[in-house]
Amino acid sequence: METQTHPLGTSRPPLDVADLPQPEDVFKVRKLGPVQVIQFVIGPSLIALGISIGSGEWLLGPQAVGKYGFVGVGWVITVSALLQTFYNxxxxxxxxxxxxVPVVGWGRVPPGWKFWVPFSLVVFYFAFIFGGWAAGAGQGLFALVAGRVYRxxxxxxxxxxxxGLLVVVFLITVMAKKVSRxxxxxxxxxxxxxxxxLLGVxxxxxxxxxxxxxxKGLVTFTAPPAGITATQLGALAGFTALASGLNWYAMNHYRDKGYGMGHRVGYISGMRGGKQEIKPVGVTFPDTPENRSLWKRWYKLLLIDQWAVFFVGAMLGMLLPTVLMAHVVDVSGKQPTAANVPTFSAEQLGAIYGQAMFYLMLIVGVLILFSTQLGIFEALVRNFTDAAHAVSPRIRKRIEDDPRKFYYPFMLLVLAVIAGAIHLALPVELVQISANMSNFGALMFPFALMYLNSRLPKPARPHWWHYVILxxxxxxxxFFFVNFVYEFFTGAALVKF
Structure with missing residues (x-):
C-alpha cells in the first residue's frame, strides 16, 4: 500500500499523513478534566508568558506610564495583547x-526555504541577540547584591x-530530561x-x-499623550504580551508538548533524557470524521492555553507593574529613565517603606527579567537547531539524528555572542531596538501564515475572519515599525502626538 502524503507549499517534501492522537494518550491520563488540564496540558503558554512578563511589562510599560500616564497609552497595551494572542x-x-515548528514551516512559503529559513533567523536574531533582556536582569541583580543601584x-x-545568568539558563537545560518541560x-x-x-504589594x-x-486607561481609546512618539509607543506595542510579529519563535513548544501532530514528530530532549529523534518533515492528518472531532478537541485545548493563561497573564503582568509605577511616580515626584527603570520602583519604594521593600522589589525585578532571559536565550538556540536539523541532511548525519549534539554546543556559541553584544548600549535602549524589530516581523509573517494555514487539511483551516485579524x-x-525606521535614519519623529 502506497504511503499517503499531503503536499504543502514549495521547496519542502510533502507531509506524511497519520491520524491525530487522542489527548488522553498524549498526556497519559484516563480523562482530561480541569485538574488534568492544569497539571498536564497547560505549558507552552507559560513559557511564552515567562518571556512576556519581562521587557515590555517591567521596563517599557512602566517607563511609558511613569512619564506619560495611562490615558492614551493603555489602549495600545490592550490592542497589542489581543492581536498577539490571536496571532499566537x-x-x-x-x-x-x-x-x-514555524521556522521550518516558513520554508514552505514561496520562494522556498533557501530564502525564508535564513531570513527568518536573521530577523529573529537581530531583534534579540543584543541582550537587553539579559542586561536588565543583571542590573537588578547588581542592586540586589550590592544593596544599591549601580554607578x-x-x-x-x-x-x-x-x-552569569545566561550560564544559569544553560545549566537548567543541561540538567533537564525534556527541555520544554x-x-x-x-x-x-x-x-x-x-x-x-506583585498583586499583594x-x-x-x-x-x-x-x-x-x-x-480605565486600558479600555479608553483616545489620542496618545502629547510629546510621546510613535516609536516609543511602538516599543511598548511590540513587547506588550510577547514580540508582535516574531511571536512564532516561542510556539515551537506546542510540538515538544505533544499537541496534535507534534506528538508524531518528536521533541528536543535534555542531557538526562536520552536520544530523541525529531522528524525533519512534519506529519498531518486525513480528513475523516474521527480526526475532525479530535481536531476540535486539540483546538479547544489550544484556546484554553492561550486565552485563559497567556492573555490573562499578559494583561495582569502589564497592569500590575504599570499601576505600581504610576503610584511610585506620584509619591516620589520622580520619573524613571532609560538608565534606571529596571531598579526605579525598588529604589523609590525602599526609600518610602524601608529596606525590606527595596529587596523584595529587586527580587521581583530580577526574577521577572530572568524568566524573559530563560525563554529568549533558549529560543535563540532552539529555532536555529530546529531549522538546521530540518533543512540539512548533512547536519542530521553529522549529529547522528540526535539534536542535542547541535543544541548544546550552539548554545555556548550564542552565549559568547550575547556576552559581546550586551556591551553595546544601556539595557532599556537595547530592549527598545528589539521591540521595534519585532514589529518589523509583523510586516511579512502574518502573510506567510495565511499562505500556510489556507493549505492545511480542511478541518484545521481558519475561517475568513481569522485572515482579517491577521x-x-x-x-x-x-505602522509603528515604519515610524521607528524613519526616526532611526532621520533623528526626527515621523509621527509625534
Whole structure:
C-alpha cells in the first residue's frame, strides 16, 4: 500500500499523513478534566508568558506610564495583547496540524526555504541577540547584591552578572530530561510567584483611584499623550504580551508538548533524557470524521492555553507593574529613565517603606527579567537547531539524528555572542531596538501564515475572519515599525502626538 502524503507549499517534501492522537494518550491520563488540564496540558503558554512578563511589562510599560500616564497609552497595551494572542493561536494552529515548528514551516512559503529559513533567523536574531533582556536582569541583580543601584562606572559588573545568568539558563537545560518541560516547571514557579507578589504589594500600597485609572486607561481609546512618539509607543506595542510579529519563535513548544501532530514528530530532549529523534518533515492528518472531532478537541485545548493563561497573564503582568509605577511616580515626584527603570520602583519604594521593600522589589525585578532571559536565550538556540536539523541532511548525519549534539554546543556559541553584544548600549535602549524589530516581523509573517494555514487539511483551516485579524496585525504593528525606521535614519519623529 502506497504511503499517503499531503503536499504543502514549495521547496519542502510533502507531509506524511497519520491520524491525530487522542489527548488522553498524549498526556497519559484516563480523562482530561480541569485538574488534568492544569497539571498536564497547560505549558507552552507559560513559557511564552515567562518571556512576556519581562521587557515590555517591567521596563517599557512602566517607563511609558511613569512619564506619560495611562490615558492614551493603555489602549495600545490592550490592542497589542489581543492581536498577539490571536496571532499566537494562528501560529500554533499550524504547529498542531503539522508538527512542524514555524521556522521550518516558513520554508514552505514561496520562494522556498533557501530564502525564508535564513531570513527568518536573521530577523529573529537581530531583534534579540543584543541582550537587553539579559542586561536588565543583571542590573537588578547588581542592586540586589550590592544593596544599591549601580554607578555609571560599574556598568561592566552589571553586564557580567547578566552573562552569569545566561550560564544559569544553560545549566537548567543541561540538567533537564525534556527541555520544554524544564522550562514549563521553572515558569510555573517564576510566573506564579511573581504575579502573587506583585498583586499583594500593589493591592497593599496603591490607592484604589490609581487602580481605576489604570483599568480605565486600558479600555479608553483616545489620542496618545502629547510629546510621546510613535516609536516609543511602538516599543511598548511590540513587547506588550510577547514580540508582535516574531511571536512564532516561542510556539515551537506546542510540538515538544505533544499537541496534535507534534506528538508524531518528536521533541528536543535534555542531557538526562536520552536520544530523541525529531522528524525533519512534519506529519498531518486525513480528513475523516474521527480526526475532525479530535481536531476540535486539540483546538479547544489550544484556546484554553492561550486565552485563559497567556492573555490573562499578559494583561495582569502589564497592569500590575504599570499601576505600581504610576503610584511610585506620584509619591516620589520622580520619573524613571532609560538608565534606571529596571531598579526605579525598588529604589523609590525602599526609600518610602524601608529596606525590606527595596529587596523584595529587586527580587521581583530580577526574577521577572530572568524568566524573559530563560525563554529568549533558549529560543535563540532552539529555532536555529530546529531549522538546521530540518533543512540539512548533512547536519542530521553529522549529529547522528540526535539534536542535542547541535543544541548544546550552539548554545555556548550564542552565549559568547550575547556576552559581546550586551556591551553595546544601556539595557532599556537595547530592549527598545528589539521591540521595534519585532514589529518589523509583523510586516511579512502574518502573510506567510495565511499562505500556510489556507493549505492545511480542511478541518484545521481558519475561517475568513481569522485572515482579517491577521491583516490587522500587519497594519497595527507595521505602522509603528515604519515610524521607528524613519526616526532611526532621520533623528526626527515621523509621527509625534
Amino acid at each position: 493561536v494562528e501560529i500554533s494552529r499550524y504547529v498542531i496540524a503539522t508538527g512542524e 555609571p562606572d560599574e556598568i561592566e559588573y552589571v553586564r557580567l552578572l547578566g552573562i 524544564a522550562l514549563e516547571l521553572t515558569n510555573w514557579v517564576l510566573v506564579g510567584a511573581l504575579l502573587l507578589i 500593589t493591592v497593599a500600597i496603591v490607592p484604589f483611584a490609581v487602580w481605576l485609572d489604570g483599568i 491583516a490587522l496585525n500587519v497594519v497595527f504593528f507595521g
